[in-house]
Amino acid sequence: MPMKLHDMTQIMQDTARRGVGSRRWQRPVYEHFLPPCNQACPAGEDIQGWLSHAQAGAYEEAWRALVANNPMPAVHGRACYHPCESGCNRGSLDESVSIHAVERFLGDEALKNGWTFESAPSTGKKVLIVGAGPAGLSCAYHLARQGHTVEVRDAAAEPGGMMMHGIPAYRLPRTELQQEIARITAMPGVTLTCGVKVEDLAKAKVEGGFDAVFVAVGAQLANHLNVPTGDGKRLVDAVSLLDDVSEQKKPQLGRVVAVVGGGNVAMDAARTAERLGAKDVVIVFRYDKDHMEALPGEAAEAFAEGVKIRWLNVVDHFGADGITVENVTMNADGSVTPTGETTMLAADSVVMAVGQHSDLSLLATMPKITVQKNDTVAVDATTLMTGEAGIFAGGDCIGG
Helix, strand or coil: CCCCCCCCHHHHHHHHHCCCCHHHHHCCCCCCCCCHHHHHCCCCCCHHHHHHHHHCCCHHHHHHHHCCCCCCHHHHHHHCCCHHHHHCHHHHCCCCCCHHHHHHHHHHHHHHHCCCCCCCCCCCCEEEEECCCHHHHHHHHHHHHCCCEEEEEECCCCCCCHHHHCCCCCCCCHHHHHHHHHHHHCCCCEEEEECCCCCCHHHHHHHHCCCEEEECCCCCEECCCCCCECCHHHEEEHHHHHHHHHCCCCCCCCCEEEEECCCHHHHHHHHHHHHCCCCEEEEECCCCHHHCCCCHHHHHHHHHCCCEEECCEEEEEECCCEEEEEEEEECCCCCEEEEEEEEEEECCEEEECCCEECCCHHHCCCCCCCECCCCCECCCCCCCECCCCCEEECHHHHCC
16 A cells, blocks of 8 residues: 655744754754863863964964963973863864873973063052962962062972972973973062961061962871881881982882872872882772772873782781781772781881871961861862952862
8 A cells, every 4th residue: 555645844844933853953053162172171271272273383372372271381291181182072083182292392392482471561469479389380470460469488499399399200300390480480570489488377468568368388298097106217208208309319218118098199109119229119009990099091100110009908007027908898888898807018118198288387377267177278169269358279278
């Protein structure tokens, strides 16, 4: 029996008049969204914008578009874990655009050609920045570009914070880092004072006649485990270890080193121990591989260099000849349960890499500023202002 055909003309016309159906594709409605690479960038860079300049060979224009958000591309092009590439749509076709490599190239081009930042006319406003790490230097850059006078003070002998004293030189060469810092501190209206610790922020603000203050003291104090210690001489905190190495010191760790922790600092400490002569380096981590805290790339590089890891182990006791670790099991909620099974790990040194916290003693005379239980400063999520008008905070001292 032949199929009966229905006249769909009226239905099609009604559908088209409502702007749906086939009409929707003939005249598409565009919606404005951030490109996925921009969305994934913690620094908020206009990646799509500066990549288009770079593609056209306009490298200085690309660099200037890049530094509108990030003043240290030669640093980020080496140390950043480039989540932008994970978000890149191109990855679903073949492979992501090498955004990280282009950023590094542009940063190095700027250093090679002596490109400098532009600043607005002076506003007459004066700001104190406490801390010359990545947050403090970035703040100084953005304020100086707007014409504000900036004074940066840091307790360390040289600027850079954890970029200088925490990230090993094999990951972040000091020449490029120092050049990036120097370009910021050379901006009109920016002064830098190192080797001076701000003890009382309220007093410093009044005596200096500052209109505002930005606290960026970082998280430079090492956390410790609350476990019995038989011989504290063998214990080294990872922050101090990395700082000593950055100052060209050569700590004697011995041939066998255990590193407690599972984050990026633990990986840096383990790889640094190998470079200091350790022949056997093992990481002790309380969770399994699926809950590794270090970035996959950081861990992969450490393991490729021979670093070993004991999954699902916690420290039970620090002894004279090493550490006693206990096996644990993972629970569905992410917690761990001790099994009672222990193992003695011989070690000449034990490096603790179980997190850091901030020294916020400079805020003691400012009761309106709230210091939270995890030793971070409470700030407004949008403005970064603390409970004290005109006092702002950022970086690791507010949780990163």
